[in-house]
Amino acid sequence: MRPADLLDFAWQVLRGSPARTLLILLAMGIGVAAVVLVTALGEGARLYVANQFGSLGSNLIIVLPGRSETAGAMPGVLIGKTPRDLTIEDALALKRSHAIRRFAPLIIGAGNVRAGALSRDTPVLGSTAELMDIRNMQMAQGRFLPEGDPRHSQPVCVIGAKVASELFGSRAVLGEWVRVGDRRFRVIGLLAKQGESLGFNTDEIVIVPLAAAQALFNTEALFRILVEAKSREQIAHAKADVEEIIRLRHEGERDVTVITQDAVLATFDRILNALTLTVASIAAISLAVAGILIMNVMLIAVTQRRREIGLLKALGATGQQIRLAFFTEAMLLASGGAAAGLAAGELGRSIIAQVYPAIPFQAPWWALVAAPATAVITAVLFTLAPARRAARLDPVQALSRR
Amino acid sequence: MRYADFVSFTYISLRAQRLRSVLTALGIAVGIAAVILLTSIGEGLHRFVIAEFTQFGTNIISVSPGRVQTHGASLGAVNTVRPLSIDDALALRRAPYVQLSDPVVQGNAEVVHGGKSRRVTLYGVGPDFARALQMRVASGEFLPPDDPRSARAFVVLGAKVARELFGGDNPLGSRIRAGGERYRVVGVMQAKGQVLGFDLDDTVYIPVGRALEMFNRESLQEIHVVYEPTAPLAEVEAGIKRILIARHGAEDFTVTPQQKMLDVFGTVLDAITFAVAAIGGISLVVGGVGILTILTIAVAERTSEIGLLRAVGATRQGILLLFLGEAALLAVLGGTAGLLLGWGAALALHIVLPALPVHTPWSYAVLAELVALAVGLAAGVLPARRAAHLDPLEALRSE
Numbered sequence: 001m002r003p004a005d006l007l008d009f010a011w012q013v014l015r016g017s018p019a020r021t022l023l024i025l026l027a028m029g030i031g032v033a034a035v036v037l038v039t040a041l042g043e044g045a046r047l048y049v050a051n052q053f054g055s056l057g058s059n060l061i062i063v064l065p066g067r068s069e070t071a072g073a074m075p076g077v078l079i080g081k082t083p084r085d086l087t088i089e090d091a092l093a094l095k096r097s098h099a100i101r102r103f104a105p106l107i108i109g110a111g112n113v114r115a116g117a118l119s120r121d122t123p124v125l126g127s128t129a130e131l132m133d134i135r136n137m138q139m140a141q142g143r144f145l146p147e148g149d150p151r152h153s154q155p156v157c158v159i160g161a162k163v164a165s166e167l168f169g170s171r172a173v174l175g176e177w178v179r180v181g182d183r184r185f186r187v188i189g190l191l192a193k194q195g196e197s198l199g200f201n202t203d204e205i206v207i208v209p210l211a212a213a214q215a216l217f218n219t220e221a222l223f224r225i226l227v228e229a230k231s232r233e234q235i236a237h238a239k240a241d242v243e244e245i246i247r248l249r250h251e252g253e254r255d256v257t258v259i260t261q262d263a264v265l266a267t268f269d270r271i272l273n274a275l276t277l278t279v280a281s282i283a284a285i286s287l288a289v290a291g292i293l294i295m296n297v298m299l300i301a302v303t304q305r306r307r308e309i310g311l312l313k314a315l316g317a318t319g320q321q322i323r324l325a326f327f328t329e330a331m332l333l334a335s336g337g338a339a340a341g342l343a344a345g346e347l348g349r350s351i352i353a354q355v356y357p358a359i360p361f362q363a364p365w366w367a368l369v370a371a372p373a374t375a376v377i378t379a380v381l382f383t384l385a386p387a388r389r390a391a392r393l394d395p396v397q398a399l400s401r402r
Numbered sequence: 403m404r405y406a407d408f409v410s411f412t413y414i415s416l417r418a419q420r421l422r423s424v425l426t427a428l429g430i431a432v433g434i435a436a437v438i439l440l441t442s443i444g445e446g447l448h449r450f451v452i453a454e455f456t457q458f459g460t461n462i463i464s465v466s467p468g469r470v471q472t473h474g475a476s477l478g479a480v481n482t483v484r485p486l487s488i489d490d491a492l493a494l495r496r497a498p499y500v501q502l503s504d505p506v507v508q509g510n511a512e513v514v515h516g517g518k519s520r521r522v523t524l525y526g527v528g529p530d531f532a533r534a535l536q537m538r539v540a541s542g543e544f545l546p547p548d549d550p551r552s553a554r555a556f557v558v559l560g561a562k563v564a565r566e567l568f569g570g571d572n573p574l575g576s577r578i579r580a581g582g583e584r585y586r587v588v589g590v591m592q593a594k595g596q597v598l599g600f601d602l603d604d605t606v607y608i609p610v611g612r613a614l615e616m617f618n619r620e621s622l623q624e625i626h627v628v629y630e631p632t633a634p635l636a637e638v639e640a641g642i643k644r645i646l647i648a649r650h651g652a653e654d655f656t657v658t659p660q661q662k663m664l665d666v667f668g669t670v671l672d673a674i675t676f677a678v679a680a681i682g683g684i685s686l687v688v689g690g691v692g693i694l695t696i697l698t699i700a701v702a703e704r705t706s707e708i709g710l711l712r713a714v715g716a717t718r719q720g721i722l723l724l725f726l727g728e729a730a731l732l733a734v735l736g737g738t739a740g741l742l743l744g745w746g747a748a749l750a751l752h753i754v755l756p757a758l759p760v761h762t763p764w765s766y767a768v769l770a771e772l773v774a775l776a777v778g779l780a781a782g783v784l785p786a787r788r789a790a791h792l793d794p795l796e797a798l799r800s801e
Contacts, residue, residue: 023695027688034684066510067521081509081617083581109481110468112654121469121654124483181483217481219619255512255521279681285436286685289429293692296425300699 010329013301021333024294028337028379029344031287032371036345038283039367041352042276046269047360053265057134059101060261061238063225063246067257082255085221088150088210090249094227097241099234103227104131105150107213113159113206114179115167122163123205124180126213134228137202142174142189145209153209157185161193162203180206181216235260280367284374290337291378294330298386302393309390310398319391326387327380334379338372345371408720412727419700426696427736430777433686434740434770435747440682441766442748444675446759451667455660458535461631462660465494465642466624469656484654485621488550488610491528493649494625497641499633502530504626505550505610509617511581513606515567522563523605524580526613532558532591534626537602542574542589545609553609557585561593562603580606581616635659679766683773689736690777693729697785701725708789709797718790725786726779733778737771 014021065086091105104127111124131137132144144158157178164173164187176187185208194202214220229238239258246256302309309322345363353361416423467482491505507526512519525531532544545556557580564573573587585608594602614620629638639657647653701708708721745762752760 019698020695023691023698027691027695030684030688030691034681038681081507081619083509083511083616085618107481109483111483112652213481216483219481221618223480253512255510279678282436282440282678282681283684285432285682286688289432289685289688289692292425292429292432293688293695296422296429296692297695297699299425300422300696304703 006324006328007332009325010332013305013329014332020297024290024297024333025337025340027290027293028287028334028375029340031284031290032338032341032375033345033348034283034286034341035280035371035374036342036363036367037348037352039276039280039371040345040349040361040363042272042279043364043367044359044361046272046276047362048358049268049272050265051360053261053268057136057226057228058261059229059232059235060134061227061229061235061242062259062261063227063242064223064257064259065221065255067255081221084250084253084255085219086225086246086256087220087222088214090246091222091225092150093245093249094225094242096245097238099229099238099241101228101230102130102134103225104128104134105210105222106131106224106226107210107217107219107221108223109213109217111180111206111216113163113167115176118167120163120166122160124213124216125205125207126210126216127207128210131207131226134226138192138194140190140192142187144189145207146188150210153211155183155185155212156188156209158189158191158207159187160191160201160203160205162201163206164190178206180208183212183216185212235262276364280370284371287371287374287378290375291382294333294379295382295386298326298330298383299389302386302390305390306393306398309393310395313393313395314399322391322393323387326383326390330379330383331376334376335372338375341375342368342372408724408727411724412731415700415704415728416731422696423732423735426692427732427739429689429692430686430733430736430774431689431740431743433683433689434737434774435744436682436685437679437770437773438741438744438762438767439747439751440678441675441770442744442760442762443751443758444671444678445763445766446761448668448671448675449761450759451671452664455664455667458537458660459628460660460664461629461633462534463627463629463638463642464624464658464660465627465646466656466658467621467654469654482621482654484650484652486625486655487620488614488622490646490649491622491625492550493645494627494642497627497638497645499629499638499641500627501630502534502626502628504528504530504534504628505622506531506626507610507613507617507619507623509613511606511616513563513567513578513580515573515576515578518567520563520566520604522560523601524613524616525605525607526610526616527607528610529553530628531607531626534628537594538592539589540592541572542587544589545607546588548609550609551611553611555583555585555612556588556609558589558591558607559587560591560603560605560607562601563606564590580608583612583616635661686773686777690733690781693732693778693781694784697725697729697782698788700728701785701789704789705792705797705800708792709794709800712792712794713798721792722786722790725789726782729778729782729786730775731778733774733781734771737774740774741767741771 063086065082088105091103094100094103107126109124111122113120113122127145128150129145129147137144140161145156146154157180159173159178167178168176173187173190177184178187191202208216227238227242229235239260242258243254243256247254312322349361349363465486467484467486488505491503494500494503505528509524510521511524512521527545528550529545529547532539539558540561542558544558545553548554557578559567559573567573567578568576573590576587577584578587579585591603596602610622627642639659642657643653646655711721748760748762751758
């Protein structure tokens with residue numbers, strides 16, 4: 001039989017029982033659509049996290065006080081205190097490295113911001129003018145903290161959009177005075193809305209000069225130093241420089257942890273990819289179930305079409321050709337189902353993307369290839385047994401029995 | 403038709419096409435097995451996390467400075483304009499139902515002994531810390547009940563620190579340097595292992611007042627309050643808030659009962675388990691489509707048989723029930739097989755990977771079986787209706 005004849009033959013069979021064909025397409029389609037949809041969700045989450053890290057700034061290195069010997073002990077390092085503080089002097093010493101473009105020391109704490117009779121608890125950030133460039137922040141009005149020696153401060157602050165609207169309503173905020181803790185600051189800038197970024201909402205913060213934050217929280221210790229390397233290639237250099245400079249300043253003791261953004265991002269990437277893959281394979285179980293259905297229906301077809309197969313064989317069709325006819329049928333079913341599934345999955349994805357526009361839902365290319373491929377391969381695998389049974393039919397018996 | 407006839411008829415028609423029935427049931431079985439296995443893993447994780455937390459006792463409330471929450475932790479633990487002091491912790495002992503209150507500050511410091519040094523997590527705590535968190539001392543004793551504001555320079559070592567610094571020697575009575583100050587070792591804690599990725603043995607405990615001085619800070623990170631297990635939580639919380647507001651003039655702190663944290667964790671884990679089970683459940687739907695397909699074929703094949711049954715007096719309802727019963731039986735058989743399969747897989751997984759907690763919740767198993775039944779019935783409706791509405795004359799003639 002020619003390939004065209006094979007296709008035509010399989011097509012006639014499929015058209016012969018439309019209800020059966022449609023149901024198998026439905027089963028395959030559900031499986032493929034589930035895989036596509038689930039991987040789109042996973043990939044969306046991954047891209048979302050990657051974007052969030054990107055919005056933190058590029059070529060970023062984070063220096064935090066304290067170091068731990070055991071790998072798992074992150075919580076202690078993340079918020080704990082150390083006997084030897086990371087100070088402004090440490091941060092300024094980083095200027096010596098050639099690999100570093102700029103840096104911003106950071107102090108963070110809980111503060112109480114008041115304007116008139118209104119009061120609100122917000123995170124308070126102490127930093128320098130460089131923070132804006134490093135974190136890619138945008139101003140809606142006014143300007144960011146002034147440049148200058150971080151050891152001295154002016155009583156000025158920059159506030160987030162939500163803080164502004166809650167304290168001042170729709171009034172103009174620039175030039176107004178707010179009270180943070182027991183100090184007064186003049187508002188010189190309003191941050192543009194950026195929304196949530198890694199659990200940290202820039203709409204709800206107040207940024208004050210570093211020295212003011214030190215006085216406010218009565219501490220010398222920096223919470224972090226954010227360092228921007230000159231280029232991607234310089235990150236490793238910058239990291240080594242930071243470690244060395246601070247070690248020399250701390251009497252040879254290595255008591256800081258230096259994290260590169262890439263390392264953190266790579267970890268997240270790995271975890272989310274593994275999760276996506278796991279969930280996709282769970283969804284792919286349904287493809288196996290659809291494969292079982294195809295096998296079942298093919299077996300029935302072999303029984304029902306006994307006479308037809310007998311006739312084909314009597315006319316000179318070989319076992320090989322009979323097998324091929326069945327495989328063609330299975331492949332047509334699987335690819336039809338896969339196409340329907342891809343379309344349905346894409347439709348579902350665009351609906352979800354409409355509902356949550358913030359997250360870039362996008363099925364990864366490997367899922368778009370793997371899901372249909374798995375469908376076709378399962379279909380062929382599960383047709384092996386029925387096709388064999390059909391090919392082995394004895395033409396005389398098949399034709400003689402009713 | 404009598405009930406017994408009904409059952410035997412269904413059974414015979416399933417047996418007549420043995421391979422077909424087995425394959426159809428297998429579709430459902432795979433779906434159910436996936437759901438059971440996934441929920442087993444989910445429930446096991448849930449129990450594991452809860453056990454990790456409750457080993458410190460459940461009647462704990464933690465009070466931290468500042469009211470802003472990020473990442474689920476209070477930002478006030480880092481820096482705050484309204485510090486929580488040791489005196490606040492002592493005052494909280496007067497709150498109703500409160501048994502203990504324990505001030506905590508935590509940091510990272512180097513401990514040195516005889517040429518060996520190690521960077522560890524350092525806890526500044528009160529004398530009641532071990533009792534509050536139900537941690538046991540292996541040798542020696544925990545910090546003595548000094549006045550926490552001016553305690554003597556004693557230190558208690560975590561199991562791992564003691565092993566790393568002293569090897570096999572007895573550390574009791576030795577002097578070590580922690581964060582540049584000298585301390586005398588009075589006790590070694592029992593090994594506790596990792597709790598949620600946080601090594602509790604790589605720690606040292608010193609009096610809280612000295613830790614505040616060492617870290618040059620004035621605010622505690624949190625205060626652990628232990629209340630009587632039978633006391634009403636709301637009243638305990640209210641009592642704590644009343645005392646602290648009276649001392650601070652405003653509510654500038656966060657009160658988090660352990661119980662609330664457990665509830666949050668439970669909700670999150672349940673949601674994840676449910677989502678994963680639902681994804682596994684897609685196979686169940688595909689299995690349902692399988693039943694639908696096979697029954698549709700069966701109705702077409704057995705047209706003459708149905709016509710005969712109708713001709714000898716079977717009602718439409720009888721035929722409907724017959725096919726529905728067949729669908730339900732297939733689904734339930736598949737469901738039972740899937741249940742055993744999933745359960746066995748969970749057990750096997752537990753034997754191969756003892757670290758992975760697995761627990762099969764029976765409520766889920768029953769639910770899965772009911773869902774299988776529902777899927778079977780739903781899939782059976784269309785073919786059964788078609789069979790019931792066949793015209794007996796036409797059906798008989800199709801022979």
